[in-house]
Amino acid sequence: MADQKMKGIRVSLMIMVFIFLVIFECLHGCFAEHAKGQPPWERTTVHPTAVNGFDSSVFLPVSGNVYPLGYYSVTVGIGNPSKLFQLDIDTGSDLSWVQCDAPCAGCTLPRDRLYKPVKNNFLLCKDPVCVALHSPKAQQCKHPNEKCGFQVDYADHGSVLGAIVSDRFPLRLVNGSFSSPLLAFGCGYRLANRGPHPPPTTAGVLGLGKSKATISSQLSGMGVTKNVLGHCLSGQGGFLFLGADFVPKSGMTWMPMLQSSHDKHYSSGPAELLFGGKPTGVKGFNVIFDTGATYTYLSSKIYQTVLNLVRKDISGQQLQDVKDKALPECWKGMRPFKSVQDVRNYFNAFALSFTGASNVQLLLPPEAYLIVTEQGNVCLGILSGIEAGLGTSNVIGDISMQNKLMIYDNENQRIGWASADCTRKPRGL
Numbered sequence: 001m002a003d004q005k006m007k008g009i010r011v012s013l014m015i016m017v018f019i020f021l022v023i024f025e026c027l028h029g030c031f032a033e034h035a036k037g038q039p040p041w042e043r044t045t046v047h048p049t050a051v052n053g054f055d056s057s058v059f060l061p062v063s064g065n066v067y068p069l070g071y072y073s074v075t076v077g078i079g080n081p082s083k084l085f086q087l088d089i090d091t092g093s094d095l096s097w098v099q100c101d102a103p104c105a106g107c108t109l110p111r112d113r114l115y116k117p118v119k120n121n122f123l124l125c126k127d128p129v130c131v132a133l134h135s136p137k138a139q140q141c142k143h144p145n146e147k148c149g150f151q152v153d154y155a156d157h158g159s160v161l162g163a164i165v166s167d168r169f170p171l172r173l174v175n176g177s178f179s180s181p182l183l184a185f186g187c188g189y190r191l192a193n194r195g196p197h198p199p200p201t202t203a204g205v206l207g208l209g210k211s212k213a214t215i216s217s218q219l220s221g222m223g224v225t226k227n228v229l230g231h232c233l234s235g236q237g238g239f240l241f242l243g244a245d246f247v248p249k250s251g252m253t254w255m256p257m258l259q260s261s262h263d264k265h266y267s268s269g270p271a272e273l274l275f276g277g278k279p280t281g282v283k284g285f286n287v288i289f290d291t292g293a294t295y296t297y298l299s300s301k302i303y304q305t306v307l308n309l310v311r312k313d314i315s316g317q318q319l320q321d322v323k324d325k326a327l328p329e330c331w332k333g334m335r336p337f338k339s340v341q342d343v344r345n346y347f348n349a350f351a352l353s354f355t356g357a358s359n360v361q362l363l364l365p366p367e368a369y370l371i372v373t374e375q376g377n378v379c380l381g382i383l384s385g386i387e388a389g390l391g392t393s394n395v396i397g398d399i400s401m402q403n404k405l406m407i408y409d410n411e412n413q414r415i416g417w418a419s420a421d422c423t424r425k426p427r428g429l
Helices: 024-029 128-134 215-221 300-314
Strands: 014-022 058-065 071-078 083-090 097-099 147-154 159-168 182-192 204-207 228-234 237-242 253-256 267-275 278-289 296-298 320-322 330-332 350-354 361-364 370-372 378-380 382-384 404-409 414-420
Touching: 058 228, 071 237, 128 147, 128 159, 182 215, 215 237, 267 300, 278 300, 296 300, 300 382
Parallel strands: 083 204, 097 182, 296 382
Antiparallel strands: 014 147, 058 071, 058 237, 071 083, 097 204, 147 159, 159 182, 228 237, 228 404, 253 414, 267 278, 267 350, 320 330, 330 378, 350 361, 370 378, 404 414
16 A cells, blocks of 8 residues: 555655644544667666765665566564564655554554554654644644644555654664664554555555655654665665665766755756657656656656657567556567567667756666566556646656666755666675
């Protein structure tokens, strides 16, 4: 359910968070690039290593894939004694939450796998995390000592309602030390899944957006880690880190984060779309980097341009249109394909050239926008944002961030990427 991650198609971009009065009695009575045919596209491949002497960072193995699972997750412990929860990693959301036995309506896990809050866990409206979630809107609590509640509505029409609580997160840091900070997160006790696909098996969401309510920001505020996070995703999982220890000294491409008082997403721009290294005429748009989205979503005009370019590029080749339940635009070959490597010579590379900085490009080879389905067809993993409920937003999802080390450096307000082997752990671990 975490962002209603559907099998095959998932959109997590958080539309809004409402902070509202939660009456305690209700909690207990009401209660989740380049030319065709070239191999991996960036000129160099970085391999993360501890460059700052393992000062203080958290490293978490990631499981999952773009297809067929449709999401990536980590396992974290919460409470004392600790209970393990599998959480969807989501840079498009600020709030972390778990399915909560308060009791729960719509939860997808058995009751013994839900988080069980206690009376003194609940945060009040005056708490900084509650204020950060509500920002920049006016406070809606009638009194600062009321309990802090939340409702999150996602772009795919899923939602979760609950209360903000705090509890211990036991963490083993990469320098060998142990920390058990008291962190705030959502106790989701009413979940709705209005999409056509069943919810995932995860217990909730690890929100990694930019606001002060995120786990990474809270850890930074306590001095446990720097406010830096990174991920490296592959078809076999990958890894996630919180802190600055694994930021390479060289080999990264950096872009400034867009600054906005109301936008809590990781955004960059303006960008120009290239195809086969040539301009497409599409320029001046911003993009959001969101691990909560399985695929990449573009506004209507840009999406139609991409679709037309791909169709024109493969016309006359040994590919035919085919219906496949996995995605809207698919093609079949003379025989079933086994992987994207079988079809990469049929397709050209896209690139996003960021016009606000010189020589900064995000390269999108065929592997970054295509999947091969269980039926052996090749499908386009770039979708219409309008149809997904994202309006005019342009969202770079998991498919386009595979085999890249992605870093969100909130300390220096920049976003970076580099080609990487995400099946290998960073050196030193």
